[in-house]
Amino acid sequence: MADLPQDLRTALDAALSSVPGAQLTATFQRLSTRYREEQAATTPIMATPADVITYSAYRMPATFAAVRSALEQVALQLPDFTPAQQLDIGGGTGAALWAATDVWPALSAATVLEQVPEAIALGKKLALNAESPTVRDATWTTGRLDQTTFASADLVTVSYVLSELSPAQQQDLVAQLATQQGLVALIEPGTPGGYERIVAARDQLIAAGHRLIAPCPHNLACPIPRGRDWCHFTSRVNRSAVHRRTKGAELGFEDEKFSYVVTSPTLQAQAANRVVRHPQQRKGLVSLRLCTGDGELREEIVSKRQGVLYRAARNTEFGDPWPG
Incomplete structure (x- = not known):
């Protein structure tokens, strides 16, 4: 069970308390339909302040859980590795930032790149009273992925971003990631489409000289039969009262399915x-x-x-x- 850190849960609930429940539910229905479509779009999925707060209500706990689960496997494979700097690309309101500092509390600096100013504003607000100084002091940068040259970091996270890009944009982004010398972690929805995007990025990174850290125990072609099955994992997420109300859900939990790959050109460690x-x-x-x-x-x-x-x-x- 992957729970949001209490300081994040408190901040998120406080941010949501001023939004009428009916507005949250209506916006959720529209956004969830677009999220499930997993198609490249010319406009961000979060286009208004209402979109940002609603998207955070229903997606931030699941994104945190998926990213944390992936990074936890990295920590198991590389017990002596502690990243000093994180670059979170397309970071939204900072779920991957919170996840990384939860896995590696000694992480000392982080930059979140996001193209939606309202998402950055909410991310900063949620981070104001974080227990982690790295979360509180993170640098938030506004920029489009296709117009930005990424700085170097020993941990780069890209979660739930590829689905919003065209195939050509995905290849360009991964080509930039391939120049990183640290860890590159890509996380996508645990759907057939999400897996296809992950396995394409995996192949591209291997061809560029990266080695697999997780989840794959080898650098060979993925043995999952393409078009008949897909590689994905799950992380159970506790739902808060606001989370349940926004989604119209009764259960106190949900299972987030995700596909992921973590690579590095300099580090090497794989599960048997x-x-x-x-x-x-x-x-x-x-x-x-x-x-x-x-x-x-x-x-x-x-x-x-x-x-x-x-x-x-x-x-x-x-x-x-x-x-x-």
Whole structure:
């Protein structure tokens, strides 16, 4: 379960408290339709102040959860790595900034690049009383992705951005990312389209000399059958009362599906295998669907007779690394 930090939840709820519930719900219906379309657009998905606050209400918790889950896997693979500087490209109201500082509290500086001034204004407002000095003191820069040359950083995050770009713009953005010397983390919706964008970026970064950090345990071609399946993971998100009201939802949680890739031209560490489906548990058995270090998909059955390994399998979750 990925919860927003309490200081962020408090700030977000305070920002939402002045907006009538009916307005939140109506704007949510319009924005969620456009978000699900996953098509490049000539205008940002957040076009007005009402759009910004509503989008933040229903997407910021999920974006935080997805980015945090991806970066947490990086921290597992690179336990001695602590980024000093983050560049968050297309960062909206700062969900990836909050996620990075939650994974690496020692992160000392961050820059958020966003083209919508209203999103920057809300992001700054949410960060005013953050416990993390890096969140409070982050630099917020207004700029279009296709008109900006990115500064260097040892952690670059790009979350839920590629879907708003044309294929040519996506390639241009990834080409810029390929020049970075630190970690590059790309996160997209866990849909067939999101996976296709991630795997295209993955191939482009590998061709430019990057190596995979997560989730892939290899630098070979993705073994997922294209057009028949897709690689994605999930992170459970707690819904606040305002979050439920905005979405017209009854459950106190939701599962955010996401696809991601993290690469670097200078760092190297990969999981031996990666669990790519929810483990199936039967009496005395755990079945794991693995993407393996040799670039193949494999089913592994772990029985109770295997003792320590069986206990580890019972505690293993979808998306975790697995020895082998």
